[in-house]
Amino acid sequence: MKKIISIVLFSALGGTLTLGAYKLFIEKPQVVIEKATESKPVTVAANYTNLVGASIENTDFTVAAEKTLNAVVHVKNTSYKTIRDPFAEFFYGQGSGTKQYSQIGTGSGVIFSSDGYIITNNHVVKGATDIDVTLNNKKVYKANLVGTDAINDIALLKIDEKKLPYITFANSDNIKVGEWVLAVGNPYNLTSTVTAGIISAKGRDLEGNGGITDSFIQTDAAVNPGNSGGALVNIRGELIGINTAISTRTGSFIGYSFAVPSNIAKKVIEDLMEFGNVQKAILGVQGGELNGKVAENLDLDLSEGFYIASVIEKSGADIAGLQKDDVIINVDGVKITSFADLTGFLNTKRPGDTIKVLFVRNGKEMTTNVVLSKNEITVVNSLGLELKNLDAKELKKLKIENGVKITGITNKELLSYNIKKGYIITSINGRKVYSVDDVNEVISTKTEGEVLRIEMLNLEGELERYIFR
Structure with a gap:
C-alpha cells in the first residue's frame, strides 16, 4: 500500500513539474483584454501612444540644441x-x-x-x-x-558675413509657466553651452534693476557669467528671450535667471534698424498694480489688473474714453494681472499703433480701441522730478534747441536748492537732452558712484548747474 502511495505522489510531482516547465518555457503568455459591459462606445480624451510620443518629444532637447548651438x-x-x-x-x-x-x-x-x-x-x-x-x-x-x-x-x-546659421523669433506672449526651455550661451568663456529648465514665471519685475525692463521671463535653467546676451529657446529651437540677469549672492547661478522676452527684443532691434533709436509708446494712463489690499480700499471686486488713477489729457487713453478708477484686465488678448504685464506689452508697440483694451468700470466689462502716443511725460524717481517734453512752439518761445521741462518735484530736498517747476533741463553730463526718453536713458546707464552734472535754465532763462549723487 505504501508503495502505491509513493508511486502516485511521484507521478503527481512529475506531472506538476512538466506542466510548470511547459507554462514557463513553451506556452506563450496570455493577453487579457478588459471590455466595458456597456454597449455604448466610450470616448477617450487622448490616444495613449500619442501622449507618450508627445512626452518624449517635449523632453528631447537634441533638436533644439542642434538648431541653436551654431x-x-x-x-x-x-x-x-x-x-x-x-x-x-x-x-x-x-x-x-x-x-x-x-x-x-x-x-x-x-x-x-x-x-x-x-x-x-x-x-x-x-x-x-x-x-x-x-x-x-x-x-x-x-x-x-x-x-x-x-x-x-x-x-x-x-558682422560682415553671409549665409550664417540663425535663430528665428517665437511669440513670447504664447509661452506658459512650466514649459521646458533651453539657455544657450558662453558661460566662463567656454564655447556654446546648453542648459535646460522650465519657465518659472512671466512678467517678473526686478526691483533695483537700474531702469531695465520690468517684464522678465524667469527660468530655472542654469545661467552663469558669460551667458548674458545668449538665447533662451523653446524645445523647437525658437527664440523666446535674451538671457540678461541672474538672482545671486555669489556671482554665480543659484536657482533663477531672467530673460528679456523675445517680443520686446524683436521690437527694439527692428526700431534700431529702421529708425536708429527705440520708438516708445504710451497708453496715457497713470496708476498701479491692483491687489487684494488695494481693491479692498477702493471697494472693488477685482484683485488683478491695472488700476487707472489718472488719465493724461489729450493722450490716446483720454481720446478713447478711459477714465479714472477703470481697471484694465486685457490688451489685444494678453491678460493683464500686474503692472509688469502692461509695461511689457507696451514695450512691444510703437506710437501710432492701435490696441484693443478690455477694462472694468463699475463692475461691468467694456472695450475700447486706443491709439498709442509718443512718450511725453516721465517720473524720474532717482532725481525726484516729474518731466515733460517741450514741443517746437515752446522751444521757439524759449529760444532754445533742446530741453525738457520740470512739471513736478517729488523730492522735497530739491526745494531747498531753489529748483522750481518750470525749470528746463538742457543737458546731463555734457549730453544734450531732447526728450524724457533721453533722461531715462542717461539715468539707466549711470554707473555706481557716478555723479550727474545737470544743467538747467531757471525761470529767468539763466543757466544753473546742479550735481546729483
Missing part, C-alpha cells in the same frame, strides 16, 4: 582707458605719467539673420572700443555696434 556666439568687448599720473609727470616730464589700460568684458550673442545681425545685451558691449565675435566654429569677426537700448538692455551688432 547661432549663439561669444562676444568680447575691449575698452581702453587713459590714466594720467601727475606725480610721474612732475618728476619725469610731461607725458611720462600717461598710461593706457585695456579692460575686457565677455558675454554671448544670438545671430538672428543669415547676413550677420546679432542681438546681445547692452551691458555686454557698454563702453566698448572694439567688439570681437567668435562663432561656435572658432571663426572670429570684428563687429560693428549698430545701436543700443539701455532701458531694455538690448544691443544690435553686425
Whole structure:
C-alpha cells in the first residue's frame, strides 16, 4: 500500500513539474483584454501612444540644441582707458605719467539673420572700443555696434558675413509657466553651452534693476557669467528671450535667471534698424498694480489688473474714453494681472499703433480701441522730478534747441536748492537732452558712484548747474 502511495505522489510531482516547465518555457503568455459591459462606445480624451510620443518629444532637447548651438556666439568687448599720473609727470616730464589700460568684458550673442545681425545685451558691449565675435566654429569677426537700448538692455551688432546659421523669433506672449526651455550661451568663456529648465514665471519685475525692463521671463535653467546676451529657446529651437540677469549672492547661478522676452527684443532691434533709436509708446494712463489690499480700499471686486488713477489729457487713453478708477484686465488678448504685464506689452508697440483694451468700470466689462502716443511725460524717481517734453512752439518761445521741462518735484530736498517747476533741463553730463526718453536713458546707464552734472535754465532763462549723487 505504501508503495502505491509513493508511486502516485511521484507521478503527481512529475506531472506538476512538466506542466510548470511547459507554462514557463513553451506556452506563450496570455493577453487579457478588459471590455466595458456597456454597449455604448466610450470616448477617450487622448490616444495613449500619442501622449507618450508627445512626452518624449517635449523632453528631447537634441533638436533644439542642434538648431541653436551654431547661432549663439561669444562676444568680447575691449575698452581702453587713459590714466594720467601727475606725480610721474612732475618728476619725469610731461607725458611720462600717461598710461593706457585695456579692460575686457565677455558675454554671448544670438545671430538672428543669415547676413550677420546679432542681438546681445547692452551691458555686454557698454563702453566698448572694439567688439570681437567668435562663432561656435572658432571663426572670429570684428563687429560693428549698430545701436543700443539701455532701458531694455538690448544691443544690435553686425558682422560682415553671409549665409550664417540663425535663430528665428517665437511669440513670447504664447509661452506658459512650466514649459521646458533651453539657455544657450558662453558661460566662463567656454564655447556654446546648453542648459535646460522650465519657465518659472512671466512678467517678473526686478526691483533695483537700474531702469531695465520690468517684464522678465524667469527660468530655472542654469545661467552663469558669460551667458548674458545668449538665447533662451523653446524645445523647437525658437527664440523666446535674451538671457540678461541672474538672482545671486555669489556671482554665480543659484536657482533663477531672467530673460528679456523675445517680443520686446524683436521690437527694439527692428526700431534700431529702421529708425536708429527705440520708438516708445504710451497708453496715457497713470496708476498701479491692483491687489487684494488695494481693491479692498477702493471697494472693488477685482484683485488683478491695472488700476487707472489718472488719465493724461489729450493722450490716446483720454481720446478713447478711459477714465479714472477703470481697471484694465486685457490688451489685444494678453491678460493683464500686474503692472509688469502692461509695461511689457507696451514695450512691444510703437506710437501710432492701435490696441484693443478690455477694462472694468463699475463692475461691468467694456472695450475700447486706443491709439498709442509718443512718450511725453516721465517720473524720474532717482532725481525726484516729474518731466515733460517741450514741443517746437515752446522751444521757439524759449529760444532754445533742446530741453525738457520740470512739471513736478517729488523730492522735497530739491526745494531747498531753489529748483522750481518750470525749470528746463538742457543737458546731463555734457549730453544734450531732447526728450524724457533721453533722461531715462542717461539715468539707466549711470554707473555706481557716478555723479550727474545737470544743467538747467531757471525761470529767468539763466543757466544753473546742479550735481546729483
